[in-house]
Amino acid sequence: MTTQITEPATAAAPGPGEPPKKAKTPRYKTTWRKAFKRDWQLYTLVIVPLLFFLVFRYAPMLGNVIAFRKFVPGGSIYGETWVGLRYVKMFVNDPNFWEVFGNTMALGALSLVFTFPLPIVLALLLNEVRSRYFKRFVQTVSYLPHFLSIVIVAGMVMQLVSLEGTVNQIVRALGGEAVSFIQDPSWFRTIYVSSEVWQTVGWGTILYLAALTTIDSQLYEAARIDGANRWQQTWHVTLPGIRPTMITLLILNIGTFMAVGFEKVLLLYNPLTYPTADVVSTYLYRVGLVSNNFSYAAAIGLFESIIGLTLILSANAISRRTVGTSLW
Amino acid sequence: MVTTDPTRVMERLDKPAGARRTSLDDSRGYRIFRVVNAIVLLGVVVVTLYPFVNIVAQSFSSEVYIRTGQVNLVPRGFNLDTYKLVAADPAFWNSYLNTVIYTVTATAISIVLTTIYAYVLSKKHLKGRGLLVGVAVFTMFFNGGLIPNYVLVNGLGMTNTIWAIVLPNAISVFNLLVMKAFFESLPPELEEAAAIDGLNTYGILLRIVLPLSKAVLATMILFYAVANWNSWFQAFLYLDRADLFPVTVYLRNMIAGATSATSVGAVETNAVAISANIKAVTMVLTVLPIIAVYPFIQRYFVSGVMLGAVKQ
Numbered sequence: 001m002t003t004q005i006t007e008p009a010t011a012a013a014p015g016p017g018e019p020p021k022k023a024k025t026p027r028y029k030t031t032w033r034k035a036f037k038r039d040w041q042l043y044t045l046v047i048v049p050l051l052f053f054l055v056f057r058y059a060p061m062l063g064n065v066i067a068f069r070k071f072v073p074g075g076s077i078y079g080e081t082w083v084g085l086r087y088v089k090m091f092v093n094d095p096n097f098w099e100v101f102g103n104t105m106a107l108g109a110l111s112l113v114f115t116f117p118l119p120i121v122l123a124l125l126l127n128e129v130r131s132r133y134f135k136r137f138v139q140t141v142s143y144l145p146h147f148l149s150i151v152i153v154a155g156m157v158m159q160l161v162s163l164e165g166t167v168n169q170i171v172r173a174l175g176g177e178a179v180s181f182i183q184d185p186s187w188f189r190t191i192y193v194s195s196e197v198w199q200t201v202g203w204g205t206i207l208y209l210a211a212l213t214t215i216d217s218q219l220y221e222a223a224r225i226d227g228a229n230r231w232q233q234t235w236h237v238t239l240p241g242i243r244p245t246m247i248t249l250l251i252l253n254i255g256t257f258m259a260v261g262f263e264k265v266l267l268l269y270n271p272l273t274y275p276t277a278d279v280v281s282t283y284l285y286r287v288g289l290v291s292n293n294f295s296y297a298a299a300i301g302l303f304e305s306i307i308g309l310t311l312i313l314s315a316n317a318i319s320r321r322t323v324g325t326s327l328w
Numbered sequence: 329m330v331t332t333d334p335t336r337v338m339e340r341l342d343k344p345a346g347a348r349r350t351s352l353d354d355s356r357g358y359r360i361f362r363v364v365n366a367i368v369l370l371g372v373v374v375v376t377l378y379p380f381v382n383i384v385a386q387s388f389s390s391e392v393y394i395r396t397g398q399v400n401l402v403p404r405g406f407n408l409d410t411y412k413l414v415a416a417d418p419a420f421w422n423s424y425l426n427t428v429i430y431t432v433t434a435t436a437i438s439i440v441l442t443t444i445y446a447y448v449l450s451k452k453h454l455k456g457r458g459l460l461v462g463v464a465v466f467t468m469f470f471n472g473g474l475i476p477n478y479v480l481v482n483g484l485g486m487t488n489t490i491w492a493i494v495l496p497n498a499i500s501v502f503n504l505l506v507m508k509a510f511f512e513s514l515p516p517e518l519e520e521a522a523a524i525d526g527l528n529t530y531g532i533l534l535r536i537v538l539p540l541s542k543a544v545l546a547t548m549i550l551f552y553a554v555a556n557w558n559s560w561f562q563a564f565l566y567l568d569r570a571d572l573f574p575v576t577v578y579l580r581n582m583i584a585g586a587t588s589a590t591s592v593g594a595v596e597t598n599a600v601a602i603s604a605n606i607k608a609v610t611m612v613l614t615v616l617p618i619i620a621v622y623p624f625i626q627r628y629f630v631s632g633v634m635l636g637a638v639k640q
Contacts, residue, residue, distance in 0.1 A: 030455050035455035035456070041529035041530060042451060042454055042529055043448075045444045045445075045447065045448050045529070045530075046444075046448050046460060048441060048444070049441045049442075049444060049445035049499060050445075050463065052441060052495075052498050053463050053464060053467065053499070055480075056495065056496045056498070057467040057471065057472065058463075058467075058472075059472070059476075059480055060471070060472025060473065061470065061471070061472045061476070062472075062476075063472055063476025063477075064473065064476055066475070066476065077476075077479045077480055077482075077483040125365050125369060126369070129366070129369065130362075134366070134369075137373070138369045138372065138373055140623070140626060141372075142373070142376055143626060143629075143630075144376065144377075144380075144619075144622065147554055147622060147629075148558065148615060148618065149557070149559070149560065149615070150560070151558075151560050151576045151577075151579050151580045151583070152558075152611055152614060152615050154580075154583065156379040156382075156383060156611070158583060159379075159382065159383065159386065159607070159608070160379060162604075164394060164395055164396065164397035165397070166378075168397065169397050169400065172397075198375070198379075202372075202376065206633050207633065207634070210634050229355065229358075230358050230361070255469065263560075263561050266561075267583075281474070284474065284475065285474060288475045288478070289474075289478060289565070294475055294479060297474075297475045298475040298476060301474055301476070302473060305470055305473050308469075309470050312469055313469075
């Protein structure tokens with residue numbers, strides 16, 4: 001069974017994105033024969049992990065051909081017959097698809113707007129704390145949600161916003177009517193983004209705090225001699241000092257823009273909130289695995305992956321040209 | 329404390345940013361800012377902890393008080409009956425045991441594969457190294473997607489087996505790069521000397537390199553173990569027999585069953601909405617191992633993230 005899958009994958013593995021197909025030209029002066037003779041033990045170590053990548057990463061990439069082929073459950077994982085762009089046309093003409101696409105963009109943009117800057121703010125605030133015990137305490141507490149399973153987070157969210165939960169108790173105390181938040185489409189984005197912030201803001205400070213410790217303290221002295229107050233020091237010394245970190249994380253954030261927390265949406269949404277909550281990944285999950293339209297769902301998934309790849313490549317290129325920092 | 333890598337990293341993080349810290353010349357405005365800052369940070373602490381406290385309070389409360397919205401910080405109608413009820417449910421313990429089995433197996437497989445691949449990738453002279461790195465890194469930015477993965481795992485006959493849980497995500501490229509960065513930082517002289525003494529590559533890895541890598545290995549084991557303990561979607565997707573469910577899926581079905589009628593494939597113990605205190609107890613028991621080890625593992629995670637960042 002395994003070999004049947006790996007074979008086509010091996011043949012095409014160095015394909016997407018990898019230049020060193022031309023590694024045959026003597027880049028390292030050593031011939032492959034000599035290299036194998038000297039390092040054969042290292043090469044043997046590579047076999048199993050490489051097999052993992054070929055089978056579980058590259059074979060599914062090729063598996064995307066079912067977006068253009070008719071797939072029969074139980075048949076070949078690469079489909080039966082070519083159908084051309086049938087499934088692509090299908091989703092382009094599917095109003096549901098464009099609705100979930102819009103939802104994805106909205107949720108992705110909102111998440112980015114809140115989860116990207118807030119860790120920077122928190123890191124700057126932590127940086128002004130003088131008591132190292134207090135600082136350590138706040139950090140330890142704020143990292144905690146990062147270690148929770150998304151299932152637990154979803155469970156907590158649902159308890160908090162349930163009709164008898166804390167949020168509705170506050171609403172009632174302020175004289176309002178209890179709201180069924182989890183079934184109300186107009187609240188879904190708020191719930192999603194706030195729980196996202198709750199879970200990620202503390203952990204997101206780590207890299208900034210690390211970058212802050214590397215700023216040369218002489219820069220602050222010089223700024224003070226020039227008459228800069230604390231705020232001006234922060235603006236002209238601290239922020240430029242952590243700019244490379246900010247850009248790197250921004251690129252990574254943009255790259256995952258389309259992949260908005262699929263698992264969390266899946267756990268938090270329900271048919272009543274589909275109008276705002278349903279995103280591309282959950283839609284294709286239902287189309288593919290609940291309704292068994294594998295090829296159609298694969299076409300949507302391929303489209304999503306390509307957008308993701310394009311986003312990260314362009315974010316990287318733009319930042320390299322404009323600010324000179326990039327991931328590679 | 330012990331002089332492992334993580335400790336040193338944490339100390340560096342704790343170090344205040346040098347010459348800025350002189351309280352003598354604080355302006356009045358800055359002193360006010362510091363008070364406000366402390367209050368804001370305490371607010372962050374309260375908001376972060378509140379959901380935990382709330383769940384724990386609910387787990388000790390009687391259902392009546394939860395249903396009427398009276399449980400916030402302290403348990404009302406304190407009792408241990410719910411804990412006894414959940415503890416008496418064999419399905420809960422069975423899923424708990426499944427989680428332990430999946431976590432241990434998956435972590436063992438992951439750590440072996442990641443270590444050997446990272447070790448090979450750290451050998452700068454190796455021909456084809458660029459290609460091997462590229463094969464891994466490319467998967468960070470492009471992946472096959474849900475449907476082809478599902479079709480593949482199905483096609484391999486892994487559905488309803490442990491392999492569907494432990495194999496498809498065996499290597500995390502982020503962890504791989506962290507380990508590679510660590511191996512590259514080891515002095516090459518040690519390995520050269522070992523080679524002269526007649527050790528082959530496998531011997532060098534097992535007897536020279538790994539003993540020097542205990543801190544990074546511990547970090548990696550924790551990374552994988554926590555991720556596996558928390559994961560649910562693989563199991564949700566590929567397992568449909570309730571006796572194979574990990575505790576996260578057990579919990580998910582419990583939560584989903586109570587809130588939406590459309591929970592697909594949810595296996596309910598009883599068709600009626602599951603009461604809030606039972607959910608709370610299940611959540612507390614699921615998260616307990618993580619919270620219990622959290623104070624000890626936190627610094628390993630922080631240092632691991634930073635090791636990874638250095639190389640990015």
